[in-house]
Amino acid sequence: MPSATIKLFLIYGDSKRLRTAELSNWSGKAVGAPRTELDELLAREELLQSGVYILTGYNPASGAPLAYIGEAEVLKDRLKAHKSKEFWVQATVFISKDENLTKSHIRYLEGRLIEEAKSAARYDLDNGQASGSRLPESDREDMEIFLSKIQQLLPVLGSELLTPVVNRTAEPSENHEQLVCAIKGIEAHGEQTSSGFVIFKGSRAVLADRPSAAIQHPFVVTLRQKLVAEGVLVEDGSSYLFTKDTEFTSPSSAAAVVHGGGANGLIAWKNAQGQTLKGLGA
Template sequence: MQAATIKLFLVHGSPSGLRTAEVSNWSGKAIAAPRTEMSDLLRRDELNSPGFYLLTGVDPESGDGTIYVGEAENVSTRLKGHATKDFWNAVTVFVSKDENLTKAHIRYLEGVLIDKANTNSNSIVMNSVGSGARLPESDAAEMDVFLEKCLQLLPVLGISDFNEKLDQVSESKDLLYCKIKGFTATGKRTANGFIIFSGSQAVLEHRPSAVNSRKKREQLIVKGLLLQENDHFVFAKDIEFGSPSTAATVVRGGATNGLTAWRNSKGVSLKEQEANET
């Protein structure tokens, strides 16, 4: 991404409250708010226009994040329809300041974001089906540029579900390994937690005491991200988790301290490495 100047405005002075975000020389605008400030959000004129929105929250059973991607020709009216759903606690809306977004444009953007969420997100994607719309080549290119700015703003607004995964580095000293019963997973610390690289192995059986980790593994299996191969699982893609422990738990099928389970090629634990860096 190119360097950019981002303008944040805290409407009520709170960094987690109603706020707007813009990128210099860009026609788009983001408006974000917690669910507790929905009435103030819905009164804003920007929401009476076409746009797409993200509902984010936490799944009460697994503790994993949740995300829903939607679009509407009148965002305010559409958001009111989500009032009965309890999986979300914050909303982020994107609109165009020059009012040039059409129904086809926002459906295209929604479809791309759903695909990105299913590929990159650590959260549970609440959309039951994909979306999207076919656009003329020139329009699609224009929307890809618009989306790039949206993706630049989202982490600033607290949403990292669409961040591209790191490529596996070639230097072995940067890699960490989690081993169990002859199986090995390869990963690395990231700014958002911990990534396990494609091709890594995990045990087939859950531990009897596993509850949350079992559900997480089952979600990955349903998504086709964790595939059975003879007597073990294999990670079909790079997957980023919220912490080294969550990553190690999926590999080992039960509660695990990731700081000690992940070790470099010399056997030095992640905990020891980080202690030496401070």
């Protein structure tokens, strides 16, 4: 993404409360608020406009991140109707300061946002299938630019909904060198990210926990059980298989899942030349 200047206004001086965000040379604007300040959000003049909105929270049954993406010609009316949805804790709306988003525009944006959220696969979606909208070529290009600005602003507003777990490239950059963690004849591949560490789809993990793990590293046992329950780790022969790119908070937590017990990620992860993360200066 290109560099950008972001204007973030904290209405109450707290980044987790009601706030607005704008980008230089962009006609759009974002307004975000926690559910506890929904009335204050609804009172803002931006909510009288058309736009798209994102509700984020957690599935009450599983605790997994859950989101709902929608569009409305009058955002205030639509968000009022979503008081009945219990899962969400944050609402973020996007409007055009020029007030030039038509019904076709916002339906297109809704459809594309759902596509991008599904592709990123960080959240489950509470949506049905969005049909989107067909647009003339010039309008479609304008909305793709609008979408890119939403993708740029959302992390600043505290949501990784549209951020891919990892952007793989054919030639890894110096800052994103692919690494391997090998144990008992199996391998896991991954890389460091700005949020922690990602293990790539197709990697392997040992099938059995170490005997000492339940006492010395119970978090590893719990985490592996969670990944199995979610279908991220599936039994495949004599090892577990990662079914998707999976992000961890640190190299050590990632290595521990692969090892089935405690592990020092700075030592366990190595590059193609055999250098450890510690040796690489991580």
